[in-house]
Amino acid sequence: MPDPEAFPPGAVSVDAGGITLTVWAQPRASCSEVVGWQQNAFKVRLAAPPVEGKANAECVALIAAFFGVPRRQVSLVQGQQGRHKKIRIEAPADLLLVALQKLS
DSSP: OOGGEEEEEEEEEEEEEEEEEEEEEEOOOOSEEEEEEEEEEEEEOSSSSTTTHHHHHHHHHHHHHHHHHHGGGGEEEEOSSEEEEEEEESSSSHHHHHHHHHHO
């Protein structure tokens, strides 16, 4: 299993049920995509505007697709109104960390 310390400080928190990821979201981008690491956060660009939860829903869907897990296993736990978010992914942590390691 990759070491969580290999990622930017505070960006990834691991426990028995999965990981919590610090995310920096950029809404109203030309397309939705995972960018990589920006400072101490996992950066994503979202085509959706930050209106009526559209950007949050797209962020959850994009992260679920990136990690290859169903949407129901991904939840927004903090940052509903801002660009800095905490996203919880319920899946085996070692598989999630391997996917994250590919960005480094």
